[in-house]
Amino acid sequence: MIQAGKEFDQMIYVRLIEACNLHCEHCFIPNNPKRMQWSDIEAIPQRIRGFAAPGQTLLFQFHGGEPTLVGAEFLRKVCVYLRTELSDYEVQFSIQTNLMNFDLRWAELYREFFGGQVGVSWDHRIRLMRKGRPESNAEFEKAFWKHVVELQQQGLFPYMVITTTRPLLERFKNPRELIDFLLEKGISLVHFERLTKTGYAISNWDWLGVSNREYSTWIGRFAVAYMRFVREERSGKQPLNISPLDGLIESVRRLRAGKAGGYGCLSGKCDTRFHTFDQTGYYAACTALTSEVSNRNAVGAAVVDTAGLSETRQVRQMSCLDCRFKPICSSGCMATPKTDESGECSGGYQAFKLLNACLASAESPSLIAVAG
Numbered sequence: 001m002i003q004a005g006k007e008f009d010q011m012i013y014v015r016l017i018e019a020c021n022l023h024c025e026h027c028f029i030p031n032n033p034k035r036m037q038w039s040d041i042e043a044i045p046q047r048i049r050g051f052a053a054p055g056q057t058l059l060f061q062f063h064g065g066e067p068t069l070v071g072a073e074f075l076r077k078v079c080v081y082l083r084t085e086l087s088d089y090e091v092q093f094s095i096q097t098n099l100m101n102f103d104l105r106w107a108e109l110y111r112e113f114f115g116g117q118v119g120v121s122w123d124h125r126i127r128l129m130r131k132g133r134p135e136s137n138a139e140f141e142k143a144f145w146k147h148v149v150e151l152q153q154q155g156l157f158p159y160m161v162i163t164t165t166r167p168l169l170e171r172f173k174n175p176r177e178l179i180d181f182l183l184e185k186g187i188s189l190v191h192f193e194r195l196t197k198t199g200y201a202i203s204n205w206d207w208l209g210v211s212n213r214e215y216s217t218w219i220g221r222f223a224v225a226y227m228r229f230v231r232e233e234r235s236g237k238q239p240l241n242i243s244p245l246d247g248l249i250e251s252v253r254r255l256r257a258g259k260a261g262g263y264g265c266l267s268g269k270c271d272t273r274f275h276t277f278d279q280t281g282y283y284a285a286c287t288a289l290t291s292e293v294s295n296r297n298a299v300g301a302a303v304v305d306t307a308g309l310s311e312t313r314q315v316r317q318m319s320c321l322d323c324r325f326k327p328i329c330s331s332g333c334m335a336t337p338k339t340d341e342s343g344e345c346s347g348g349y350q351a352f353k354l355l356n357a358c359l360a361s362a363e364s365p366s367l368i369a370v371a372g
Helices: 038-042 044-048 072-085 104-113 134-153 166-171 175-184 212-232 245-256 287-294 309-320 349-360 365-371
Strands: 010-015 057-063 090-097 117-121 157-164 189-194 241-243 274-278 281-283
Touching (some): 010 044, 038 044, 038 072, 057 072, 072 090, 072 104, 134 157, 157 212, 189 212, 212 349, 241 245, 245 349, 274 287
């Protein structure tokens, strides 16, 4: 996930702790006791100097498990240490939390080190306070939205990450309903994360999983509805930004202008600029790819070998030669098979096709109405 509004040269995931205070039925990092010690933190700067040049922007993303379980003072100490030891870099911080531990101590920390922007995780139906107790999702919802309000009252801004699961697609078949839901909650920054068949999602895939075609079709329809919403907004300032929709739309516009290169999640930056640290060491890839190989309690196997990731992607793209969207498509998340049983590629051909038709017929209300 690329944090909204934050440009970087290197994205560095730091999995401080892999225990969690929730049980989420899609989680790609199964709950386990791994926890980084201070000696693990001290090893980070030297390793970073091996792949990042001084002056570059380093975006540290504290991930988990639930990273707030290490405590606010420990995380403050980590931030101070990294900023001090890497003073010849531009150091930025982001976090992904379920907000269950939010209080004034965390609000102060988020203002001090995170620029007031807090990555929060919400998913429809599948976040449980207690394992095997679906009814405990109601307890999560009550606590989560209460903390969202409190966070906003403190002048902080939630950046919401939502996983594209089957329950989400079934609940929000009409994309505009989800847009209205987010606006009602005061959410202005959103990222839809692709569900990968890793961790707990493996055993729950039959009711939780989304095929390449289902994902591509839904995200394409959502992008068209989102474009219509942006055009209709009369305030002069767009009240909602959604990734990867912004990237999808911008990429198709680039293609129509005769330009190459994907934007945002389509850029392929994850092959060379994403890194992960946890208790067991360093991995040259994003945390979604490394979770299965580095977890003691992992329930599946890695989708792709992270060694030579760029070369692996190039081989994967060999079958894309005749695709008109190849100039802007990275071939999709490497934690997802290139082509699945639906026959659709992980790059999202159907989404590109729909957006291209929509942009080509921008003055045709009938197309927008059908797509939305």
